Amino acid sequence: AQKVTQAQTEISVVEKEDVTLDCVYETRDTTYYLFWYKQPPSGELVFLIRRNSFDEQNEISGRYSWNFQKSTSSFNFTITASQVVDSAVYFCALIPPRTGANNLFFGTGTRLTVIP
Amino acid sequence: EAQVTQNPRYLITVTGKKLTVTCSQNMNHEYMSWYRQDPGLGLRQIYYSMNVEVTDKGDVPEGYKVSRKEKRNFPLILESPSPNQTSLYFCASSESQGSAFFGQGTRLTVV
Numbered sequence: 001a002q003k004v005t006q007a008q009t010e011i012s013v014v015e016k017e018d019v020t021l022d023c024v025y026e027t028r029d030t031t032y033y034l035f036w037y038k039q040p041p042s043g044e045l046v047f048l049i050r051r052n053s054f055d056e057q058n059e060i061s062g063r064y065s066w067n068f069q070k071s072t073s074s075f076n077f078t079i080t081a082s083q084v085v086d087s088a089v090y091f092c093a094l095i096p097p098r099t100g101a102n103n104l105f106f107g108t109g110t111r112l113t114v115i116p
Numbered sequence: 117e118a119q120v121t122q123n124p125r126y127l128i129t130v131t132g133k134k135l136t137v138t139c140s141q142n143m144n145h146e147y148m149s150w151y152r153q154d155p156g157l158g159l160r161q162i163y164y165s166m167n168v169e170v171t172d173k174g175d176v177p178e179g180y181k182v183s184r185k186e187k188r189n190f191p192l193i194l195e196s197p198s199p200n201q202t203s204l205y206f207c208a209s210s211e212s213q214g215s216a217f218f219g220q221g222t223r224l225t226v227v
Contacts, residue, residue, distance in 0.1 A: 100210030102164035
């Protein structure tokens with residue numbers, strides 16, 4: 001069975017602070033894909049990153065970085081120098097092998113509020 | 117431009133009045149799926165389709181129907197909507213493993 005847990009329901013930070021959003025997953029598969037999506041107040045889901053389970057390299061994209069650790073089944077997301085535009089709900093998700101949009105497992109999301 | 121298009125974006129309807137939310141993708145994807153999003157519950161799968169005429173239930177299929185007569189379209193049908201189906205709905209598609217493209221979402225309110 002697959003499961004994604006985002007234990008932080010809501011986080012508030014002051015602008016320019018760094019913030020880390022946690023994501024822990026459960027799966028028996030050795031191959032899988034992990035995702036982060038951003039949902040701004042307008043409601044759409046914005047793709048942020050896709051990570052193959054074989055690729056444990058951390059990734060940085062501007063102020064965003066992701067720490068993938070297979071040993072702890074975690075895929076955490078850090079925003080450096082947060083900005084008000086980062087305020088959104090963030091979802092972590094997992095896709096098992098040999099499946100795609102038909103089989104996404106989402107966490108319950110973390111609502112991030114960045115206070116100016 | 118590759119995209120998944122849902123219509124309508126917003127809908128307010130009354131209990132019991134049948135409605136259809138359309139979903140269309142222009143990427144020739146085989147896999148399509150419907151999710152609903154509710155506060156504190158994340159996104160939960162309603163129905164999915166592996167190809168034309170191949171559909172199956174997800175985690176919360178009660179009260180919904182789907183069809184996949186053409187590869188590009190995957191409509192979500194609520195035969196007799198009820199207030200507990202008030203939610204934000206997303207359609208998704210992908211060509212194979214490890215990817216997913218989402219529509220813009222449909223906010224449905226059933227009064």
